[in-house]
Amino acid sequence: MPAGKHPVFGPFRINEKGYPRLSAGPQKHKYLHRAVFESVAGRPVREGFDIHHMAGKKCFCPHQLIEIQKELHASSERLRCPYTGQFLTMDGYIRRFGHAPL
Numbered sequence: 075m076p077a078g079k080h081p082v083f084g085p086f087r088i089n090e091k092g093y094p095r096l097s098a099g100p101q102k103h104k105y106l107h108r109a110v111f112e113s114v115a116g117r118p119v120r121e122g123f124d125i126h127h128m129a130g131k132k133c134f135c136p137h138q139l140i141e142i143q144k145e146l147h148a149s150s151e152r153l154r155c156p157y158t159g160q161f162l163t164m165d166g167y168i169r170r171f172g173h174a175p176l
Contacts, residue, residue, distance in 0.1 A: 076088045078094065080094075080096075084098050084099050086106050093105055093107070094134075107125045107139055110134050111141065114139075123143055123144060124144050126140050126141075126142045140168070142164070
C-alpha cells in the first residue's frame with residue numbers, strides 16, 4: 075500500500091479504495107478526512123453521517139470536507155433540485171445551493 079505523511083496527523087497508508095488511514099498515534103486506523111474534519115469542527119462526526127470530499131478524495135482541505143447524512147452520500151445518489159425538478163449529483167447540488175441537503 076502507498077504511504078504518506080500528513081503534517082499534523084502523521085503517517086498514513088492508502089487503503090484499497092484510495093482513502094488514507096492514519097497508521098500511528100492516538101488516532102491510528104482513523105480515516106484522514108475524518109480526523110481533519112473533527113479537528114476543525116471541534117467534535118466527532120455525528121452518528122449517521124459521513125464526511126464528503128467536495129473536491130475529490132485526494133483533497134483534505136478543511137473547507138472541502140462536509141458532514142452529510144449517510145443515505146445522501148452514496149456516489150450513485152442523485153438529488154432533485156427543489157426548484158427545477160432537475161436531477162443533480164451531490165457536488166452539483168452543493169455548487170448550486172452552497173450547502174448539502176439536510
